[in-house]
Amino acid sequence: MGDLTSIVTALDVAGYRLTEPRRSVAALIADQDGHFTAAELVRDARARQLGVGRATIFRTLEVLEDLGAVERLDLPSGEHAYVGCEPAHHHHVVCSRCGRTDEIDDEGLRAVVADVARRTGYRVDDHRLELFGLCPACLDRAATPATTA
């Protein structure tokens, strides 16, 4: 999800400069497993001695969010997290144990949105759907408790 080259390419085609710090941030994001917070990237950058400033990380995330290369999630805890993803409209299922996320498409939701618009009289311009639960791997692990490391 959100691999290094696709992020860099997205920046390039959008006319942004391909600077060293941006490449570093892209690499950090590509290395994240599930969702991640800005603070985590800052910590990782420091750990790897990348010399990328806090401000730059926030700015880069903002740019990438605009480009759709990264999407912002609002976790139930109130934290803002990000996931690297394909630049198309979609939603996410988030594993509340391991943080893994999967993309889900709009499909059935479109009808729901249209229905709400009809019933309430609102013109619905935008929507956000987030599902939280346990991913298959964590479900397995929960089913066979002390078997695995």
Added chain:
Amino acid sequence: MGDLTSIVTALDVAGYRLTEPRRSVAALIADQDGHFTAAELVRDARARQLGVGRATIFRTLEVLEDLGAVERLDLPSGEHAYVGCEPAHHHHVVCSRCGRTDEIDDEGLRAVVADVARRTGYRVDDHRLELFGLCPACLDRAATPATTA
């Protein structure tokens, strides 16, 4: 939405003390039109000289959220807002111009969630849906520009 007595009653039946500050916060919430932020309540409380501390407002909001008398929204801007509402699972349409919110029920969404669970293998425990757009009144106002004050 979220009127004074229903908030106070909710506190009461849940075994919380009915203190003066909590009544004040309930009144503030009952007077809010659309969604509101904690910061707005703090400002209002100060304006009305209610002598309710910041900490108390945050604490009361937390309690009320637990009780379901208030629900937290994540606005697209990243702000955390609240809406007073009935304590049952549901979602909201939010007017991005005036901040008005309406509740929408689960209906069609349940099928979507079940479908996602089946396709991804996740066990979905919780979900959040938020719709943003223009409410009927704001739509009208947009259609007939300079006619109204």
Added chain:
DNA sequence: GGCTGCGTTGAGACTCAGTCTCACTTGTGG
């Protein structure tokens, strides 16, 4: 390959939401 201009950057100050502490107050059950 070197120059140049402007987009980008890093440090750190700043703001603002939200939390925590702790001594004081106040509902409530007896």
Added chain:
DNA sequence: CCACAAGTGAGACTGAGTCTCAACGCAGCC
């Protein structure tokens, strides 16, 4: 009416995110 636990307010604290500004380094041009 009293005692005591629950609740409160002031203000310190934390941590996310923004802003500023001088310095830097891409990218296009010669």
